[in-house]
Amino acid sequence: MNSAVIVFPGSNCDRDLAVALEQVTGRKPAMVWHKEAELPEGVDFIGVPGGFSYGDYLRSGAMAARSPVMRAVVDAAGRGVPVIGICNGFQVLTEAGLLPGALMRNARLSFVCRNVRLRVENSQSLFTAQYDAGEEIVFPVAHHDGNYQADEATLDRLEGDGRVAFRYLDEVNGSGRRIAGILNDAGNVLGLMPHPERVIEPAHGGTDGRRLFEGLLETVAA
Amino acid sequence: MKARVFITLKNGVLDPQGKAIHHALEGLGFSSVNDVRAGKMIELDLADGTPDSDIEDMCRKLLANTVIENFRIERLANA
Numbered sequence: 001m002n003s004a005v006i007v008f009p010g011s012n013c014d015r016d017l018a019v020a021l022e023q024v025t026g027r028k029p030a031m032v033w034h035k036e037a038e039l040p041e042g043v044d045f046i047g048v049p050g051g052f053s054y055g056d057y058l059r060s061g062a063m064a065a066r067s068p069v070m071r072a073v074v075d076a077a078g079r080g081v082p083v084i085g086i087c088n089g090f091q092v093l094t095e096a097g098l099l100p101g102a103l104m105r106n107a108r109l110s111f112v113c114r115n116v117r118l119r120v121e122n123s124q125s126l127f128t129a130q131y132d133a134g135e136e137i138v139f140p141v142a143h144h145d146g147n148y149q150a151d152e153a154t155l156d157r158l159e160g161d162g163r164v165a166f167r168y169l170d171e172v173n174g175s176g177r178r179i180a181g182i183l184n185d186a187g188n189v190l191g192l193m194p195h196p197e198r199v200i201e202p203a204h205g206g207t208d209g210r211r212l213f214e215g216l217l218e219t220v221a222a
Numbered sequence: 223m224k225a226r227v228f229i230t231l232k233n234g235v236l237d238p239q240g241k242a243i244h245h246a247l248e249g250l251g252f253s254s255v256n257d258v259r260a261g262k263m264i265e266l267d268l269a270d271g272t273p274d275s276d277i278e279d280m281c282r283k284l285l286a287n288t289v290i291e292n293f294r295i296e297r298l299a300n301a
Contacts, residue, residue, distance in 0.1 A: 059287055066284060095287065102289045105238050149235065149290060174236065 001220045003029035003045040006073065006089075008064045013050035013087065013197065020197035021047065024213040034067040039076060044220050046073055050087030050142070050195060060103060060145040061091030070096050082126050082216060083189045087143055090181070090191035099184055099191045100158070101150030106143070107174025113142040115206070116194060117169040118180055122162045125183055127190045130215035137208040139194035141172060146193040148175035148182075158182055166192055223268050224298040225277055229286045230261035261291075 003021045007014045014031065021029045029047070030040045039046070054063035064070065070092070077083045077098055085093035093099045106112055115138050120131040131137065150158070155176050158164050166181035173193070181192025196209030231237050237259050244258040264285055266277070277295050286293040 058284070062284065062287065094289075100289075102287055104236070104290065107236065107238055109238050109242055147236075147238075174238070 001025045001027065001045055001217050002040070002042050003027070003047060004032050004039055004043045005029045005047045005049055006032050006034065006069055007049070008034045008051070008053035008067065008092075010053045010055055011049050011051035011088070013195065016195075017047045017049045017086065017197045020200045020209070020213055021045075023200060024210065025217050032069055034064065034069045037068045037072060039069075039072045043076065044081060045216060046076060046081060046083045048073070048083065048085040048089030048092050049197075050089060053088055053092065056145070059091075059095065061088060061093075061095040064088075064092045065095035065097075074098060077184070077189050080186065080188050082220060084127065084216075085189075085191040086195055086197065087141075087146075087193055090193055091145060093189060093191045098189050099182055100154050101148055101176075101182070103145050103193070104147040104149050104174075105145055106147050111142075111144045112146065112173055113140075115140050116172050116180075118166045118194060119169055121164045121167050122183065124162070125165060125187055125190070126219050127183075127212055127216055128165055129219060130211035136169065138199070138206055139166075139196055139209055140198050141194045143173070143193055146173040146175065148173075148179045148193070150176060155179075161185070163187075165190055166194065223270055223272070225266045225268060225272075226296045226298060227264045227266065227277070227281055227285055228261060228294045228296065229264070229281075229291050230294075231259060232290055232292055235290050 091103045120135045123131045123133040163183040168178040168180045196212045199206040199209040239260040240258040247255050281293040
């Protein structure tokens with residue numbers, strides 16, 4: 001699997017994601033700076049990492065979503081290349097129009113930084129095939145703007161089409177229907193606030209995130 | 223010429239910052255406040271003759287996230 005990790009000024013989980021990808025796939029991902037207009041040839045997986053791109057100016061992810069590299073990411077997603085957006089990456093993907101809805105300030109205004117319990121709602125996707133449907137897992141979250149909001153019709157559609165990938169088991173940030181992660185219509189774009197790349201080896205205190213990357217590797221390599 | 227863009231949350235969208243400001247005002251003894259909604263104002267210094275449609279484009283493409291926000295454009299006379 002030839003992966004690429006997009007790096008914006010202010011990204012701070014790009015290295016964590018790169019380490020996770022290298023551990024699971026055996027190959028170092030290409031680190032692609034936001035000013036690049038093209039992705040490296042043959043990229044078959046794209047990660048948009050967490051952090052505080054452009055200092056969260058205007059809205060979280062707003063500036064990053066308009067950077068040159070994101071046009072290439074949107075094109076690649078349209079061709080079916082799997083794309084994951086984690087935390088700030090999720091915000092960037094919604095701002096870029098690859099995923100519906102918006103991520104607003106946490107309902108209680110405070111930055112939330114802790115492990116959270118999630119339920120895998122869709123275990124059939126590219127990203128979740130190695131989890132069981134309804135399985136409970138633990139990923140850490142660290143965000144200020146993770147409150148997922150969309151209109152009722154959009155939420156109903158996401159639920160009805162099985163596009164809610166992960167749901168918080170407890171109240172975390174005020175997200176509509178406790179949604180933690182969603183898929184696009186085609187199923188090749190996942191955005192989620194929790195950090196799977198931070199739980200891939202026992203020294204991290206958990207390994208629940210590893211299967212996300214392993215499942216992806218299996219599908220992409222097949 | 224200058225224009226101001228006012229960006230506000232759509233009705234029905236929860237505004238935690240507005241709520242916190244409301245609580246703080248109450249804490250200061252201002253009991254007359256029924257509700258608070260926070261937004262932002264962006265001032266643009268534009269080339270003369272920039273059409274309204276360009277400013278609207280700027281709002282839709284970047285300044286506002288129309289999933290959750292409304293925008294209103296105000297041109298400043300003699301500015």
